[in-house]
Amino acid sequence: MSMMKPSLLSLAVVCASLGQNAFAAEDIANLVDRGKATLDVRYRYEHVDPDNQNQNNANAQTVRTRISLQSGKWYGLSALVEADNVSRIGDATYNSTRNGQSDFAVxxxxxxxxxxxxxxxxxxxxGNxxxxxxxxxxDNQRFVGGVAWxxxxxxxxxxxxxxxxxxxxxxxxxYIDNVNTIFGPGDNRFDTKLNPANIEGHSHLFNAQYILLRDRRGAPQLTLTGYSYLLGLDNIAVTRTAALGSLSSRTNGLRANxxxxxxxxxxxxxxxxxxxDNPQxxxxxxxxxxLGYNWKGMVFKGGYEVLGGDGGTGNRAFQTPLATKHAFQGWADVFLTTPADGIEDAYVGVTAPLWGGQLQAWYHDFNAERGGDSYGDxxxxxxxxxxxxxxxxxALVKYASYRADDDTPLLRGNVANIDTDKFWLQLQYTY
Structure with a gap:
């Protein structure tokens, strides 16, 4: 018995020590002590020149200021609060969709x-x-993304x-019950069925990704992704004449990289x-x-993307309402709504390091998925x-030039098809 007491005492001391170390490692003060604040300020000048005699060119200067407060972790728990302010500089010679300047481009x-x-x-x-x-x-934000541009x-x-x-x-x-869109913030006074500040509804997103093969460095060589996106979007429509809820959809797909x-x-x-409750x-x-190829840091890509159309009444083409659309089908954003006859996008591009920065160049050729009409390039x-x-x-300088096919001035589904040039100058500071 006398021999067991020191052993039990030693065990108790060790356990107490481990307990104290674990408690210290998970001190609730870590939420504050290991937290961090981030400031992000982004100035942008955007010029839009549409070939439209009924619409003036747009010139917008805006500044977005973002403050983020990220806590540390305590037993796996953490918190994040992030506030944004977008402010105009100078005159509002552009249509923000909320300022009533409908004579100007958006x-x-x-x-x-x-x-x-x-x-x-x-x-x-x-997990988490x-x-x-x-x-x-x-994934690549083609169906669900943040539209961070x-x-x-x-x-x-x-x-x-x-x-x-x-x-x-x-x-x-x-599970999503509200989408805070790029058209906010707002109190719904300026909402239309095409651009509400908040999209209400009940949506379910399922995504399963599996990396089958890796190289010797651990980088993925073959990745398969299956997904099912059930979007219940109650207060938004695909076109001005369509019913509310007409963008509610079920999308099932498979992606391989x-x-x-x-x-x-x-x-x-x-x-x-x-x-x-989609009525369509x-x-x-x-x-x-x-297909992509990396040559000495330069990445060349070529692709073919198709969003199918439908021959029925109204616009029942394949839509991606929650996507980061600016990253696809050209930066001029002509095809934010897929035309009723669908769209085929054949593209080539290169991303290359240059003088300590990064250069991108892309070319797109657009055609209707149904009927084969040319939309332009x-x-x-x-x-x-x-x-x-x-x-x-x-610093970022960016330019987009879309040239419409003269034979298709208005695409079926109320999508205007006009020559459009856009230019951006941007400065972004992160601290």
Whole structure:
């Protein structure tokens, strides 16, 4: 008995010590002590020149100021609050969709302040869960994204959970009951059925990704993703004449990414049907095939993307209402709504390091998926470069030129088809 007492005492001391260390590692003060604040300021000048005698050129100068407060972690729990303000500089010689300047071309950056994100997050060994207003970026953001190019980012109110049951697999589910669009903030006074500040409804997002192969460095070589996006969007319509809810849809798809040395391959297929209370019968397909090649840091890509049309009445083509649309089908944003006859986009481009910055150049050729009519083509060019004298400051110059086919002045589905030039000058500072 006398021999056991020292052993028990030693064990108790060790356990107490471990307990104290664990408690110290999970001190609730970590929420504050290990938190951080971030300031992000983005100035942008945007010029829009549409070939439209009934619409003046737009010239917009705006500044977006974002303050983010990220807490540390305590037993896997953390919090984030992020506030944005978008302010106009100078005259409002552009249509922000909220300022009543309908005689000018659209620059969709309304003034105002809003909570961009406000969330609680719980991280555990096999995944995480997020509750609140949050950024949701799935895959390449072709179906669900943040539209970060616009000054007021798109975020989502709801819950998101990720589970990683085995190595290489990520299962994601999200329930969304409100979408804070780029057209906010707003009190609904200026909402139309095409651009509400908040999209109400009940949406479910399912995404399953599995990395099948990795190279010797651990980089993915073959990734498969399956998804099902059930969008219940109550107060938005596909066109001015369509009924509310006509963008509610069910999209099921499969995406494959492969990398073989310097070569990259992407193939994707999705099918879209109506969902929730959509009064229209939807039945359209999506296809994507893309080939890339990396040569001494220069990345060349060519692809063919198809959003199917429908021969019925109204616009029942394949739509992506929650996507980061600016990243697809050209920076001039002519095809934010897919025309009723669908669209085929054949594109080539290059991203290359140049003089310490990054150059991008893209060419798109657009045609109708049904009927084969030519919509026109577009050339895009951008160059971004850090400012060496000011750490955290990056400058960007960007240009888009869309040329419409003269034989298709108005696309079926109320989508205007006119020559459009856009130019941007941007300075962004992050601290």
């Amino acid at each position: 620059v969709a950056d309304p003034d105002g302040s809003e909570i961009n994100q406000a969330l609680l997050r719980y991280d555990f060994k096999k 869960a997020v509750l609140g207003r949050q950024r949701i970026l799935l 616009r000054q007021n980012e798109q975020t989502f109110d709801g819950v998101l959970g990720q589970l990683k049951p085995i190595t290489g697999m990520t299962l994601t589910y999200s 492969a990398a073989i040395g310097p070569v990259s391959l992407v193939a994707e297929y999705a099918q879209q049907s109506d969902y929730a 019968d939807l039945d359209s397909d999506y296809y994507l095939a893309e 577009e050339f895009d060019l951008s160059y971004g470069h850090p400012i060496p004298a000011v750490p955290g400051l990056v």
